[in-house]
Amino acid sequence: MTRFEWGHWSVPFFPAARKWVAATVIRVLLILSCACRSRRIRRQLAAEADIEVRHQAPGTWSDVVTAFEGFSPSVVVLERAVLRADGVSVADDIARGGRPPAVVLLADSYHPKDVLPAAKAGVRGFVVDSDGSGPWGTVVRAVAVGGGWLAPAAAGDLLDEFRAPAARRVREQPRIPLTDRELSVLRLVAEGCSNLEVATELGLSQSTIKTHVSRMLARLDLRSRTQLAAFARDLGIV
Structure with missing residues (x-):
């Protein structure tokens, strides 16, 4: 995939009269094949004073590339499957560009196996939304300032992935390539004993x-x- 130099904005927010006030407009590019869902999301975001939104139907890669170059988005909402490609892989390609936009992965239904690869690919948002009626203004603002937004099920699975290695370390004793005698010597050496004292x-x-x-x-x-x-x-030997 062609690499691009993406636009970059600092977007501080200040609460005032229960509304968001942004120093810079957040540019959002929707790369969605479902026109109905795209209209619903655009309608939500267009009502926000601090958000500018455009849509690009993923007809060809050339269309997508042109949309990026002409708009320089700070947030991209990407379908789980884009142009016969895995959305996670596309997100990874986007993340490798200079100053990449924050990527939100949108799925019709929850796929647990997507969560960890998406996080490793730099995806900042994982939304399960079949009709485009989710809290998109909140999602966009969260990822635009370096935060994240995860569907509840995705958040739970991601936390479980990080807990699992720690749990395995507790259950499994460390395998040390030393004999019992060497471990006895090691323990005394670690306590500061000289060779004579160990002997x-x-x-x-x-x-x-x-x-x-x-x-x-x-x-x-x-x-x-x-x-x-x-x-x-x-190793906790001493």
């Missing part, structure tokens, strides 16, 4: 302790006893 504590010779320390350094790709002690502390 005395474990009933071994100093040469044996030196060998254990050298092997641990090599196996863990560490360079010093200080790094070895830090490794032990990071």
Whole structure:
């Protein structure tokens, strides 16, 4: 996909008489194939004094490119499927441009597998809206200032994705490539014991302790006893 230099605006808002007052108009480009839904969203956004909205039916990529170049949007509302392409992939392409607009992905129904890839692609909004009657003014303002907007189900799944690794770390004990004897040596080294003190504590010779320390350094790709002690502390061994 062709890359573009997108427009960029700083959009501070100030509450006054329960209305939004923007220092700069937010330009919104709708890339939607459903004319009825597009009309509903445009009607909502056109009623907002701080929002300028245009629509581009995704007939060809050339049409979409022309719309971007002629309008320089700060927010793009993109269908989940665009021109036989995955909307998440298109959003990722948009995000790679210089100063890209905030992208809102619009789906007719919720697809759980879209959530994490969309977040990684830089999508700032994930809206499930079959007819275009959602709170679009709020959605647009949220993403335009660097915030986000997620459908409730999407927010829950995204939080679960971030919780899952932490839960797995709690359940799984760290796999350390050391023997029980080496772990005993490591624990004492991390406590600041010298080779002589370690040897005395474990009933071994100093040469044996030196060998254990050298092997641990090599196996863990560490360079010093200080790094070895830090490794032990990071794993909670001491």
